[in-house]
Amino acid sequence: MSTPVTWAIQTNFIADEQIRRVWSAAEDAGARVQDVLVVPFSDELGNEVPPLDGVVIPYGATKLTRLAQKRGWRGLCFDEAAFRVDAWNRHRDDMLNQHVRQMSVRECMAAMQDEDEESRWFVRPVQDLKHFDGTVTVAREIRRWMSSVDSGNYSFDGDTEVIVAPVQKLHGEWRFFVVDGQVVDGSSYRIAGQRLANAVARPELYETAQSLADGWLPHRTCVMDVALTDEGYKVIEFNTFNSSGFYAHDIEKIVAAVTRHFATQA
Template sequence: MNSTNEIHWVVQRNLLPAPTLAAFRQALQQQGISHEEVVSVPFSRELPELQKPWATCVFYGSTTLLLNAYRDGRYAAGVFYDPAAFTMANYLAHWPTQLLNHDAQVQTLASFTAQPHPLDSQWFVRPNDDTKTFAGQVLRVAQLRAWQQQLAQLAAGEAELTPDSLLVFSSPKVIEKEWRHFIVGGQVVSSVRYQWRGELRVSAQDVPTDLLAFVQACCTAYQPHAVFVLDTALADGQYWLVECNCFNGTGFYEPAAIADVVAAVTQWLRSQPVPV
């Protein structure tokens, strides 16, 4: 592990949306924060060579980059990730009444499809973990059983998703709006609405104060990490938690928010004791 409080950002140059990369460059340069840009090869298990491996390196980029940094072991201070914490099962345990899919069942596909559900019944299904193996979707039980048969025929190691993978099954919900919040040290640093009635509609103004109060209360009750991203929704006239995401690999719907988040993360890290 590093032994210095020098903060050094490592931003992936390839694959990031151009507005996001430009906003990171501007924020880091204007704030005088040490940084570099790296290229991360998709699905590679090698971390790019860094300019300041002794510093507290904060990574931002693809899932490949953050997982390689996490596995490396030297950069724990700037990789805000814990595979056990960033799971729907963990959110259900800590936010049982605040979670949108509070009625969820966490189990394997084989276990779920073995239950006597009507073949035409519909279920929202998504991965339990934060690796985004597949996008959440609504499927009928007949489709889920066909999927289970396909997975059972795959040889070990052929696919990231296996018959033993934990999935989350819940009733479909009608969502009116969705927001993304960046949390640093227990405080909401940035919030933006990104969905309205099923369409991508970004607004940094449509962030009600009672929504922020709800988010803050949830963060007071529990946080999966010191820095993380929280998605919320408005459904059936009330606010809900949708999911959490690891900051190091979560996208910004509003690049203008990047400067505030960079400043908050850097300041929070500088306030932490230097590891020895």
């Protein structure tokens, strides 16, 4: 007997076209759909959501992931201890940023004082529910940006853990959706440094992605970003499925696979 599945989809502050496609795909897959509103700076949903039986799959911004944790929704594919850069590096030896400096924002600001002002670095939070997106910038800008934390300009503070790594040359970057350990769909999002979203069509690229997904995963259902480097394919990072965006992905195929997976859970 299948388990009832409901998609709880955030309908505010999210790209409308993607949300419409997720909503329609969930209905086509036989799931119920419940709209949810996320209110900034609040720990409550902005609309009345009735008790939902079975599996509830949240889809929206990272704030919805946090709210879903509090509600115990079983379709949340997130483990705080596993979706961290240090956990990935501990369990795998094929991460793009395998050898990084991990420190607090305050320590990072001080460390950049010793680096050439124009030296380029990659910096991102250690945790997955990001206080800010990973970015490449110069030491001078990192110092300026992180010193402004003291004036309350950002949603993180001096104790927020970040990683800092040298910039690497990436020939291509792809995002793959993994459902119960199986790669379901992929899209490029940057090729040779240029933004380019194309559906993955090459079977050998899916084989490579699956071989990477056969290793340790922070959750059996997740999003895996992959890069081609001078040393071969590396995993850039993992993201929580419930708050990951799409590029040129087959949204309908992904939503159907996730719905089918949870419908068969006891």
